[in-house]
Amino acid sequence: MAAASTLIFEDQCRCCICLDVFTDPVTIPCGHNFCKSCITELWNITVPHQCPLCKEFFDKRPELRVNTFISDMASQFRQPAIKKVGNFSEQECANSEEVLCDVCTETKLKALKSCLVCVTSYCETHLKPHQTFAGLKKHKLIDPVENLESRMCKKHDWPLELLCKTE
Numbered sequence: 001m002a003a004a005s006t007l008i009f010e011d012q013c014r015c016c017i018c019l020d021v022f023t024d025p026v027t028i029p030c031g032h033n034f035c036k037s038c039i040t041e042l043w044n045i046t047v048p049h050q051c052p053l054c055k056e057f058f059d060k061r062p063e064l065r066v067n068t069f070i071s072d073m074a075s076q077f078r079q080p081a082i083k084k085v086g087n088f089s090e091q092e093c094a095n096s097e098e099v100l101c102d103v104c105t106e107t108k109l110k111a112l113k114s115c116l117v118c119v120t121s122y123c124e125t126h127l128k129p130h131q132t133f134a135g136l137k138k139h140k141l142i143d144p145v146e147n148l149e150s151r152m153c154k155k156h157d158w159p160l161e162l163l164c165k166t167e
Contacts, residue, residue, distance in 0.1 A: 099144035111144035
């Protein structure tokens, strides 16, 4: 029951323009809230200015007011999202350098594995196809490595390794 109410509460902390948890939430005169950057960008390209939700028109561009209450609530939802990046132990985090997912487009999440076949690093979400599809299961996954392409042997198509002094 608490989980369901938390999800509803989190949905109320999402901007209807970017569909993400509010970043710098502001209130406009009709009472609706948006990320400051979202509503600013929208109003930079659309005239006359109107609320994207209730469609109320404003004679002149309204002054944006910071909504401190929603800002505090949204920050509570953003913090757990950062902590939930992947299901890996603190030891794994300490042992691997900070490698980011090559597939994530907006907020880059920490990569859990790098694929030697795809030459790409993946976060938990983008790694799932490699764990579920038969063809991708055959790919060689290693601990995340930054700049994987530059670390590959051009001749053998394998990560560079230090073998011995003579080789």
